[in-house]
Amino acid sequence: MNIVLEANALVRIYPGVRAVDGISFQVESGECFGLLGPNGAGKTTTLEMLEGIQTPTSGAILYRGRPLDRTYAESIGIQFQATALQEFQTVGESLAMFASLYRRRADCAELIRLCNLTEILDRDTRKLSGGQRQRLLLAIALVNDPDLVFLDEPTTGLDPQARRNFWDLIETVRGRGKTILLTTHYMEEAERLCDRVAIVDHGRIIAQGQPHRMVQAHFPAAVIRLPTTAWPATRALPPGGIRRNERLELYTDDVPAMLIQLEQSGADLTQLRVATPNLEDLFLKLTGHALRS
Numbered sequence: 001m002n003i004v005l006e007a008n009a010l011v012r013i014y015p016g017v018r019a020v021d022g023i024s025f026q027v028e029s030g031e032c033f034g035l036l037g038p039n040g041a042g043k044t045t046t047l048e049m050l051e052g053i054q055t056p057t058s059g060a061i062l063y064r065g066r067p068l069d070r071t072y073a074e075s076i077g078i079q080f081q082a083t084a085l086q087e088f089q090t091v092g093e094s095l096a097m098f099a100s101l102y103r104r105r106a107d108c109a110e111l112i113r114l115c116n117l118t119e120i121l122d123r124d125t126r127k128l129s130g131g132q133r134q135r136l137l138l139a140i141a142l143v144n145d146p147d148l149v150f151l152d153e154p155t156t157g158l159d160p161q162a163r164r165n166f167w168d169l170i171e172t173v174r175g176r177g178k179t180i181l182l183t184t185h186y187m188e189e190a191e192r193l194c195d196r197v198a199i200v201d202h203g204r205i206i207a208q209g210q211p212h213r214m215v216q217a218h219f220p221a222a223v224i225r226l227p228t229t230a231w232p233a234t235r236a237l238p239p240g241g242i243r244r245n246e247r248l249e250l251y252t253d254d255v256p257a258m259l260i261q262l263e264q265s266g267a268d269l270t271q272l273r274v275a276t277p278n279l280e281d282l283f284l285k286l287t288g289h290a291l292r293s
């Protein structure tokens with residue numbers, strides 16, 4: 001296992017807030033590692049410590065086995081949640097300006113192709129759509145050809161199509177051997193992009209591992225959902241059945257047997273849905289509250 005980045009018992013206390021409360025994980029070379037959690041969980045604060053922008057209150061960070069030093073900034077690329085772009089600059093000028101800040105540089109023409117910026121190179125950066133802006137910010141994060149790339153909620157605010165396009169782009173970047181550490185509060189994003197995720201809540205990691213394995217470890221293979229009105233009011237719920245947000249949920253490894261049982265109980269199956277449990281279900285199970293409020 002080739003560990004690129006290591007967070008050991010990181011703590012960050014702001015006045016009155018324990019934003020990060022003892023977070024530890026390791027990021028392996030070439031993987032996409034995700035910090036998944038709701039707003040305010042402490043993801044950005046954790047990322048900023050790992051980027052060398054914030055100093056931990058306590059704990060240690062190692063890059064390739066050593067404490068962060070002055071050369072670290074040359075090895076990493078950062079896509080911030082909000083980057084102020086210089087006004088009155090085009091996309092091309094903006095990229096060139098950021099490139100000039102580094103000794104090590106990516107091939108700019110290649111970067112422009114990769115991030116699909118060719119058509120908008122001469123556009124004023126204030127006139128970009130959400131997706132175009134994120135592609136430019138990713139190009140800026142890659143401008144020094146970093147080994148390790150930090151993406152802080154890279155698709156927040158994008159429409160579903162732009163989000164999917166951006167996921168493809170992140171996968172291409174990862175396919176080129178970059179190690180990626182991203183934060184997200186989108187479960188689908190973590191499941192689609194991340195080799196491993198750490199689920200963060202109230203400044204702590206409550207579970208970490210490969211998304212599908214984490215879900216498998218906590219749930220049977222399927223979840224059957226019915227409106228609560230579909231269940232006969234006078235009958236007790238089947239074993240393991242739970243009521244949640246006007247819905248009845250039944251987790252099972254044997255869907256046909258459960259369907260027979262439901263039918264025999266007199267349940268109305270017309271609006272029945274069968275789904276595979278996911279990270280969102282896991283978050284709810286572990287914390288008692290939803291990932292997205």
Ligand SMILES: Nc1ncnc2c1ncn2[C@@H]1O[C@H](COP(=O)(O)OP(=O)(O)OP(=O)(O)O)[C@@H](O)[C@H]1O
Pocket residue numbers: 014015017018019037038039040041042043044045046153185
């Ligand atoms: N500079 C600061 N001063 C005081 N409190 C802060 C500061 N920055 C963050 N916090 C608090 O620390 C906690 C964690 O915030 P953080 O931004 O790291 O969470 P997050 O998971 O990244 O959420 P978001 O998705 O909203 O960015 C929150 O309670 C937040 O209000």
